């Protein structure tokens with residue numbers, strides 16, 4: 001489970017001073033011990049009981065202009081600071097079952113009951129309310145290829161909640177949690193690892209009953225654009241998709257390019273031939289996903305040929 005960092009109660013810190021101290025500390029979010037070293041700062045921020053409300057009011061007075069600019073999340077998240085390439089600070093709202101937004105939306109939009117890992121590390125502190133619950137698991141990413149249906153050695157650790165003032169470090173590609181609703185509206189504050197390359201690192205959804213990967217959670221716009229490019233009317237963008245299939249640094253993107261090239265073929269057998277290239281790939285993820293896609297094409301051949 002995430003690394004719990006035990007800290008004494010600490011004096012509150014202003015938000016501006018918190019950011020300045022983080023920047024001065026040469027904080028490196030790729031280093032677990034660097035996260036641990038800044039944990040006392042986050043604890044001090046949690047002791048500041050007014051800064052979040054002040055920031056929220058300031059945002060409202062400015063018609064949430066900064067949120068429009070810097071916040072790509074759902075309304076569950078308030079972006080607090082995004083000046084550095086290396087990290088950003090956010091607040092997350094965790095409604096409880098009695099809250100109107102929960103009654104209106106159900107648990108889905110808040111990521112409750114969706115067991116997942118993270119493709120980034122982050123430090124979190126409970127800021128308000130009793131805190132969300134989690135069933136915590138661990139796994140070893142280096143033992144995993146990463147395809148849906150793959151068995152994973154998922155080890156249950158415990159059920160716990162992120163209480164006010166509790167500081168935890170979620171480690172990328174290791175800690176898995178099945179989040180459960182907070183008993184009452186709660187808020188956590190995170191220091192998040194930020195790196196454009198994280199878009200290409202897989203984040204998984206798990207089936208904890210079967211100890212399997214149930215799917216991938218992160219999808220980039222590159223994948224949607226590859227589908228469009230492969231189907232560009234005069235074939236002008238097909239060479240681009242071929243380039244992605246041959247040389248993109250991310251195996252998932254290389255497979256997606258192959259899949260879209262295959263899907264754009266009017267003849268199913270030509271598509272299967274393209275997928276056979278993927279099945280022969282030395283990269284296990286591409287080989288597995290290509291085989292599964294070829295199987296799907298074969299299984300649906302009759303329907304597809306009628307549609308084409």
Ligand SMILES: [Fe+2]
Pocket residue numbers: 116117118177
């Ligand atoms: Fe999570």
